[in-house]
Amino acid sequence: MRIAELSRRTGVPVPTIKYYLREGLLPAGELTSPNQARYGEAHLHRLRLVRALVEAGGLSIAAVRDVLGALDDPEKSLHKAMGTVERAVVGTGAAPTDEVAHAEARAFVEGQGWAYRPESDAFQSLVHVIATARELGHESFLGQLEGYARAARPLAEQDLDYALSGPTKDAAMEIVVLGTVLGDAAFAAVRRLARREASGIRYARDQAQAAAGPVPADPAADERNC
Amino acid sequence: MRIAELSRRTGVPVPTIKYYLREGLLPAGELTSPNQARYGEAHLHRLRLVRALVEAGGLSIAAVRDVLGALDDPEKSLHKAMGTVERAVVGTGAAPTDEVAHAEARAFVEGQGWAYRPESDAFQSLVHVIATARELGHESFLGQLEGYARAARPLAEQDLDYALSGPTKDAAMEIVVLGTVLGDAAFAAVRRLARREASGIRYARDQAQAAAGPVPADPAADERNC
Numbered sequence: 216m217r218i219a220e221l222s223r224r225t226g227v228p229v230p231t232i233k234y235y236l237r238e239g240l241l242p243a244g245e246l247t248s249p250n251q252a253r254y255g256e257a258h259l260h261r262l263r264l265v266r267a268l269v270e271a272g273g274l275s276i277a278a279v280r281d282v283l284g285a286l287d288d289p290e291k292s293l294h295k296a297m298g299t300v301e302r303a304v305v306g307t308g309a310a311p312t313d314e315v316a317h318a319e320a321r322a323f324v325e326g327q328g329w330a331y332r333p334e335s336d337a338f339q340s341l342v343h344v345i346a347t348a349r350e351l352g353h354e355s356f357l358g359q360l361e362g363y364a365r366a367a368r369p370l371a372e373q374d375l376d377y378a379l380s381g382p383t384k385d386a387a388m389e390i391v392v393l394g395t396v397l398g399d400a401a402f403a404a405v406r407r408l409a410r411r412e413a414s415g416i417r418y419a420r421d422q423a424q425a426a427a428g429p430v431p432a433d434p435a436a437d438e439r440n441c
Numbered sequence: 442m443r444i445a446e447l448s449r450r451t452g453v454p455v456p457t458i459k460y461y462l463r464e465g466l467l468p469a470g471e472l473t474s475p476n477q478a479r480y481g482e483a484h485l486h487r488l489r490l491v492r493a494l495v496e497a498g499g500l501s502i503a504a505v506r507d508v509l510g511a512l513d514d515p516e517k518s519l520h521k522a523m524g525t526v527e528r529a530v531v532g533t534g535a536a537p538t539d540e541v542a543h544a545e546a547r548a549f550v551e552g553q554g555w556a557y558r559p560e561s562d563a564f565q566s567l568v569h570v571i572a573t574a575r576e577l578g579h580e581s582f583l584g585q586l587e588g589y590a591r592a593a594r595p596l597a598e599q600d601l602d603y604a605l606s607g608p609t610k611d612a613a614m615e616i617v618v619l620g621t622v623l624g625d626a627a628f629a630a631v632r633r634l635a636r637r638e639a640s641g642i643r644y645a646r647d648q649a650q651a652a653a654g655p656v657p658a659d660p661a662a663d664e665r666n667c
Contacts, residue, residue: 260577263576264577270573327634327638329637330637330641331637337630337633337634337637338630340626344623344630347493348619350489351489351493351619352486353615353616355606359603359627360631362595362596363627364635366592366595366628367628367632369588371632371635374632375639375640375643377585389577390579393574394582397573397582398585401567401571401582401586402592402628402632404564404567405567405586405589406596406597406625406628407562407566408555408557408563408564409590409596409597410597410601411555411557411563412555412556412597
């Protein structure tokens with residue numbers, strides 16, 4: 216197909232596709248004349264993948280290139296590809312200098328019995344979150360992590376089972392990429408839907424209680440107008 | 442304190458602080474001369490909050506303004522503030538036109554017994570993720586959502602309990618904001634740490650199996666080199 220059809224079928228504007236071609240995110244098409252190239256289904260799929268990484272994952276062009284490199288490298292293992300993708304998605308923020316946050320993150324992860332590398336992006340990201348919460352006087356945020364770990368354990372096993380469900384290594388690698396990029400967005404959405412539901416139920420209950428009697432059952436809850 | 446000290450204590454460069462002041466994200470200081478202003482602890486805290494929203498949450502200046510507006514509005518309820526923050530964080534992507542993805546998202550959420558508004562950002566975000574996965578031929582991603590819901594339910598209740606733990610309404614509102622922005626980043630980090638741990642264990646086991654016998658126990662797993 217021509218580049219115009221590639222654009223029509225993906226919704227990606229032609230100039231953007233040309234940019235991806237120049238940046239090497241999309242392999243060149245087969246030249247049919249000095250100014251025209253033909254593209255196949257593989258290009259279509261790769262372009263959709265790039266768009267998913269950029270849009271759903273919020274990845275930079277450089278990060279997309281890293282991820283595609285991991286996908287295309289036949290030597291890379293799933294375990295290693297997972298690291299590359301996570302690094303690309305999490306990004307490398309400034310190294311946190313909060314020693315207390317670092318110690319708290321270490322104590323939390325070690326408390327879970329998890330092996331980890333202190334320089335890994337996932338760990339650094341955790342330190343960064345704890346440091347930010349501490350700075351804003353929300354030391355109690357740390358107490359939330361235990362529940363996060365409880366929720367994350369079965370999800371981690373599910374993520375792995377899903378990655379390993381790919382019929383070929385290529386398919387499995389792509390699942391790792393998508394599972395990370397889409398998985399975070401999907402979980403955030405599901406968590407919000409669940410929270411709205413729980414919040415709506417409590418809100419309705421509080422409204423009903425307020426309507427039922429002159430004295431609210433929990434004056435503090437009323438004050439917070441939840 | 443002077444703006445220089447505000448900068449030193451937060452790590453935010455003076456020109457950026459001036460930009461936030463111009464954009465109304467930070468209230469003006471008390472003028473001590475035509476060219477100098479004095480700032481207090483409230484400014485320090487607000488500046489740290491803005492930075493957390495921009496850096497950890499990846500929010501745009503407009504989105505930060507919306508969130509701060511929700512925090513500062515004495516009329517807003519926690520339930521409503523949660524919606525504002527989630528809208529700011531999720532952002533409003535292009536409306537998905539994939540009817541199948543829309544129907545699948547609806548079936549999933551209704552299957553959970555959750556009330557939802559189809560136009561809400563959380564729901565639209567879910568449709569977008571499903572549409573992206575479908576487009577890439579990963580229809581099986583849909584099957585992951587059931588496990589996501591199982592993990593999200595207790596987390597949603599925990600999020601609410603945490604928000605309601607704020608001693609005052611102001612504190613509770615700020616917890617909603619931080620819980621959403623930092624909560625997503627923290628959960629993504631914890632999920633990755635859990636996944637690396639699980640992946641490391643399986644990797645080591647597969648390596649040991651490969652070393653133990655000439656014929657791998659699961660040829661497919663070996664092919665995937667997980």
